[in-house]
Amino acid sequence: MTTSVDIDPRHKPPGVEGAGFMATSLDKVVGLARANSLWPLPFATSCCGIEFMATMASTYDLSRFGMERLSFSPRQADLLMVMGTIAKKMAPILRQVYEQMAEPKWVLSMGACASSGGIFDTYSVLQGIDRVIPVDVYIPGCPPRPEQVLDGILKIQELARTEGRNRRQSPEYKAMLAKYGLE
Numbered sequence: 764m765t766t767s768v769d770i771d772p773r774h775k776p777p778g779v780e781g782a783g784f785m786a787t788s789l790d791k792v793v794g795l796a797r798a799n800s801l802w803p804l805p806f807a808t809s810c811c812g813i814e815f816m817a818t819m820a821s822t823y824d825l826s827r828f829g830m831e832r833l834s835f836s837p838r839q840a841d842l843l844m845v846m847g848t849i850a851k852k853m854a855p856i857l858r859q860v861y862e863q864m865a866e867p868k869w870v871l872s873m874g875a876c877a878s879s880g881g882i883f884d885t886y887s888v889l890q891g892i893d894r895v896i897p898v899d900v901y902i903p904g905c906p907p908r909p910e911q912v913l914d915g916i917l918k919i920q921e922l923a924r925t926e927g928r929n930r931r932q933s934p935e936y937k938a939m940l941a942k943y944g945l946e
């Protein structure tokens with residue numbers, strides 16, 4: 764079989780040599796795979812969860828982003844989506860779910876309640892999930908519109924695509940986890 768382009772496999776084409784070329788390319792491939800195969804765990808406790816259901820439904824169709832496979836098992840999820848009011852009694856459960864997820868993992872805080880306690884400035888409500896677990900992206904609103912949820916997920920995808928494969932082993936990342944008392 765003949766082709767219109769002559770390729771000589773004995774010689775490398777220009778541009779495939781030099782320090783860091785292989786690592787950079789592998790990072791891109793891994794990032795692309797991670798970003799487009801996120802498995803979200805919906806930790807929905809109240810009304811924001813209903814808005815997420817609308818985001819999943821046919822009008823907004825979250826599966827367009829490769830996200831139709833929700834996981835209710837932390838060990839098979841890499842994106843924790845916290846949606847709704849988190850009572851202080853529930854905080855240890857949320858933290859346990861986070862700890863059960865394998866690295867790499869990301870956290871999306873959807874709505875005012877998850878991000879800051881929202882209107883529930885009371886003794887029983889956690890004033891933001893970032894008091895117990897690290898958060899990657901916050902979505903403002905009460906409740907946020909599905910478009911905002913999609914925007915937040917796109918930002919998580921951008922993070923997954925662009926962060927290096929070894930970021931999770933970096934001293935900065937370990938120091939951040941240590942602040943939360945996590946390993």
Ligand code: SF4
Pocket residue numbers: 809810811812846847848873874875876877881904905906907
């Ligand atoms: S942010 Fe608003 S819509 Fe979302 S859980 Fe809180 S009260 Fe409900």
